[in-house]
Amino acid sequence: MSFVAGQPVTAIVQRIEIRKLRHGDNLILGFSIGGGIDQDPAQNPYSEDKTDKGIYVTRVSEGGPAEVAGLQIGDKIMQVNGWDMTMVTHDQARKRLTKKNEDIVRLLVTRKSLQQALHHSLQ
């Protein structure tokens, strides 16, 4: 899937709802993100299209809230609570995910296997 700025994107997405884990003062989602429009997309190991500056899930902690919710390494985050994540800086994405006043984040993610599954089912 490649994206052209200004053009609508078609992707098969999965909704993932993560309930943050309270850890002292911190709310933990249990995953890490990489990417963003201010990052070098060529170094993103997970994107198919190496110019894709989207936000990707780079790590998911074992047994953490994100893993429980079904988030997977390599997922591309399309939206967070309705906010677009395909054209944001790394830091914007991080802030969007880590709002202190939100216990739950709802993600739209897409991943290769979803695309493949669709593809497969269409065959």
Next chain:
Amino acid sequence: MDDYDVRSAASILASVKEQEARFEKLTRALEEERRNVSMQLERVNIPSDRSSISNIGNSESFAWQQLVLQEQSPNNLTSKATMQEPHELVEETVTVEEDPGTPTSHVSVVTSDDGTTRRTETKVTKVVKTVTTRTVRQVPLGPDGLPMEGSSPAGSCTDSIDRRYMKNGDRYITPQANSTLTRVYNSYPDSYDNHHDLYRSYTGQDGFADVSDNYGSLSRGVHYRPRYAYVPRDNYRPDESYTLPSRNKYPVAQPQVQPDGTLDLNRSQPERFQPEPYGLEDDHRSLGPDDDGYELDGEPEPDYSTAGRRAPTRTNGRRPRRGYEDPIEAEIIEDRMPYLTGVYNAPLAQPERGSMASLDRLGRRSPSIDSIRKDPRWRDPDLPEVIAMLSHHLDPVKSNAAAYLQHLCYENDKIKKEVRQLKGIPILVGLLDHPKPDVHRRACGALRNISYGKDHDSKVAIKNCDGIPALVRLLRKTNDMEVRELITGTLWNLSSYEPLKIVIINHGLQTLTNEVIIPHSGWENEPNEDSKPRDAEWTTVFKNTSGCLRNVSSDGSDARRRLRECEGLVDALLHALQSAVGKKDMDRKSVENCVCIMRNLSYQVHREVPGADKFREPSTEQQTGTGSAQKKKKDDSGCFGGKKAKGKRNVDTDKNFDTLDLPKRIEPVKGYELLYQPEVVRLYLSLLTESRNFNTLEAAAGALQNLSAGQWTWSNYIRSTVRKEKGLPILVELLRSDSDKVVRAVAIALRNLSVDGRNKDLIGNYAMHDLVSNLTGGQQRPAKNLEEDTIVAILNTIHEIVTDSSSNARSLIQAQGIEKLVAINKSSQSVREMKAAAHVLQTVWSYKELRNPLHKDGWNKSHFQPNVTTLPKGAKTGGKSSGYDDSTLPLIERNQKDGNKWSGEMIPMEQFGPDTYSTLDRREKERKYKTTDISGDAFERQPLRNDTNKRNIDRINRASMNLVDAHDTKPQPVDSWV
């Protein structure tokens, strides 16, 4: 392909239903058959006209009777049966893990600037899963009547009977090759309306007579001659329409050579043969005789037919191995299992299609071929069908299909690829979460075979459908040892592919540690007062898991950090190793794995562990600041001699080391701190003394090498502890090892150890001879042929030893080292060896007090100059290709020396440095990173770069700069935890 898919899709449902219906019929028929048995006996009437029967012809009835007799006296039978059985019967499921043998591991040694080496072993583990099958012979004629009536079930009965019959009668050897019962069932023809036809017994035996001698799997299908007609029972006539002719078409069934037969034996424990009902039968490959050892012995094969019931064939009173879980009516079917299985397995089978097609498609191991061997009339399901069956609504069908896949995939990359293309892998992964043990076990088995091998695409495919978390989940859930072995074996396989390592760490590290490593290591976090410390259990699960962690521990600093910080891991590994040492049980694979993990985790430990800065040796910073580095960088190769001349003993360095006080401890050490406590020295030395496993030796020496590198307090302790524990003689002894890599690791370790002044004196005195004798050159060639890397390592070690020690240089001269060095310098094929030798010679020449004796020996200054023709001043030109493999080079921090001393050497280093790194680099590039892995690559390298930047050693510093230039063009990816 397409039409197959269509057909299979279309026919699956229909045929399954049909089969179910048939099933019922069969069941009824079976009952009937039982009732009829006695009648049948009387009825036995052998049609002698058939050629197939001719051998047996007359004896048939006799044989049958005998059989009956036997049944009555099972004991005799048993004994006889036992003797012969092993050969024929059952194919076993042997899963073998990896081939610990060695051959597949890629080892790369990465040496970082400060002298720590990290050896990366990528072990391609071999999981060999042989799914064995029981081979059930075709039905004997003798019993003709018998099978007949009963209709279907009879078929199986016959088989078993047949077998017995044969044994008893000694008439013929049991044919090895015959088809498996299952096969027969599988090939259930759609057209078939009469059960009897299907099950009629088959006289194939004669045909097998020739084959019979060889039990090897090879022999199996090869000679199979289709010519025998089915034995006509009275009741029924063989259906000619069945593909009899087809046999002729495939006269040459490719024998499957089972490579594993022997392999398996070598390795580890074969998997327990599982009595599993389904699936196994499909396999036609019989084990070679070797395999019998495992599980076959004493197993009466015939057990599983219905006949079993009537005739207590089971020797040894063993129960028939397969538990029959019948999909549908388990209770009813019990004994007839094979049947059912067959039926389910091949819901789609349509004889008309002929196996030809599938044969072509699937290649030699294709199911169709197998079926040819067996019974040409039927065919096995082809691959799309098998994969479709994975989604069948009946669980047993799923598990059978998975087991069959496992069998098909065994060392067959072609099939693996097809399974991948047919999208079978996601389905298998999905089955891992299946509640039924049989299903997830089989799915796991199939995945293990699929994940094995150098074809990384399959591994990636497993990862892409989230197979790794699924495996880890299953590991948490299951207590079944076999399943755990399969899971960990699969993970081990997966861990051999670089890009998957971090995924395994992310998803499975803590689970693997908690579920396997800790419990099996015997380590307890909070030991009970009353419980004795436990020893490690060297289970297959532990071996697999440690192998997996060993692979992932080579995945760069991030991986090392994760492993070090993984709670209980280091503690448990150490405990396991202590236990191995205590028991003098140090040659096993698991020990090797553990030591390798320890070694990898010890790499760069002085930089990477939290708080390492606190232990940094204070003197270092000032002495080798960047400033001097810069300056030296500008130095140029002209100044060797002069600067060298300044070299003198640095006496002051010694003083710290002899009187080191180990720090007092208040709390017990745990976790990664254990890695570098002086106590580990004794452990590694014990391994070095006792182990006979070269990999273990190398890893233990590598661990000492890593720990003695670096410039922090702990490495000082380690260096002096090695001496105090009398480790130096042990290491020197190992310089005589036959193993190249052991010699190399030991040489580098000695080099790092000689940073300690006392060590340097001792090593100079006692190791010089052994170091020199490993060198080529001069008249005598060393006994072993060491690799270039090793020679260079030795030369660099010698260099380290003679530096600042003219008495050591003297030892070198006495050990006839000069002659060899000069020879290498002059005529070595290897530029790197040449450079390293030149380096040593220059150092030696720099000791003015030695020049006189050297002159007396006939040497003059020209011998000690670098060989200019090959080592031009600028050497940059040659630099790239001639890469100074750093494995040994710059290693140690020079904090103890004063800067000037080193300036002379700086020059060559400057050129070497970058090359060193480029070697590293090259290695990494060699890994087949696909686009997706690019940054994985970057991650790996990055820490190294950083390290280099921090480098205090000038020469290295320069090197690293080049390196950075080359690779650091892009901003590093940011990664934020949320």
